[in-house]
């Protein structure tokens with residue numbers, strides 16, 4: 280494809296996806312619905328996308344020969360996970376466009392680089408220190424004033440690779456044991472220590488940008504986390520209109536600054552003081568936008584396909600309030616670890632509720648196995664419906 284005459288990749292083309300987890304699977308299902316063919320690369324041949332794609336290449340994230348095999352068979356390659364090796368990205372890019380780019384991924388896949396990038400470009404982020412040793416971690420915690428999140432630079436997700444300090448009975452007091460525990464949790468470095476933010480709430484904003492430069496910013500989602508893992512999420516976020524506008528503008532500016540090609544989820548903190556801080560970036564579909572399938576004119580998954588194929592982006596206007604709740608592996612397990620029957624029939628009896636399962640073979644504690652979605656007249660009604668359905672499981 281020559282740079283002078285960019286042409287969209289039309290249905291019938293083949294899209295490659297690094298990663299065949301639930302995000303890759305749902306992207307693939309959207310692509311299929313539009314008549315594309317899909318190949319995925321994943322270390323696990325039984326990955327969730329396996330059942331809905333034309334082919335699955337079994338390879339590690341840093342296996343550049345596997346990446347070449349994927350890209351050789353594709354017209355464009357995208358991703359659903361940040362952990363793709365630099366050489367794999369480069370290797371794929373010798374065969375076809377890779378969207379988002381390896382350069383952008385290199386910044387985002389490392390928390391230190393990501394935060395430095397945000398600060399360098401003037402985007403608001405909380406106080407943090409990059410650390411490489413236990414001593415630096417101890418010093419950073421002292422400097423930031425006690426209550427902190429310690430996170431590994433690479434590879435963390437759903438709160439994994441993170442430790443908290445200073446959340447004990449005495450506010451901000453940190454013991455040496457806590458510091459060592461957090462250092463271990465972040466994989467013994469390198470990592471970042473972040474000052475704990477006094478949160479009013481958490482939101483995210485999904486933005487899509489096509490190679491032609493078209494940008495669409497979704498309505499913000501309001502996200503509820505427990506133990507650093509997303510429990511439920513709803514669109515619209517029910518925040519003041521000026522805050523929503525500010526959050527969406529920030530997401531659009533970040534996408535433009537990166538020259539994004541694809542999707543970017545921007546996780547943000549709303550502080551008790553009403554300030555917006557960027558928590559982290561994810562250059563792919565995001566758990567907090569699963570409800571876009573029902574809340575918005577275009578789902579995040581279809582938008583991802585449109586963006587990477589350089590098609591016109593879809594409208595992102597709100598159709599109706601919709602919420603999701605995650606279904607973790609815990610639901611499938613009794614306290615003694617034996618299999619538990621999950622009563623999906625009861626959840627589906629709640630009006631407006633739909634079930635989404637990822638066909639993961641083994642339920643494990645804290646593993647995302649699926650989600651429920653619900654609609655409502657208001658965001659609150661949608662959340663109440665989806666929580667009621669989950670309680671019935």
Ligand SMILES: Nc1ncnc2c1ncn2[C@@H]1O[C@H](COP(=O)(O)OP(=O)(O)O)[C@@H](O)[C@H]1O
Pocket residue numbers: 405428430435436437438439473474475476477478481504507508546558559
């Ligand atoms: N500095 C912080 N202050 C307050 N809460 C935080 C902070 N960092 C993380 N958290 C909580 O932990 C969750 C997960 O952290 P995050 O950095 O988003 O990592 P992950 O990659 O696991 O999603 C956040 O959504 C938030 O609820």
Ligand SMILES: [Mg+2]
Pocket residue numbers: 546559
């Ligand atoms: Mg996060």
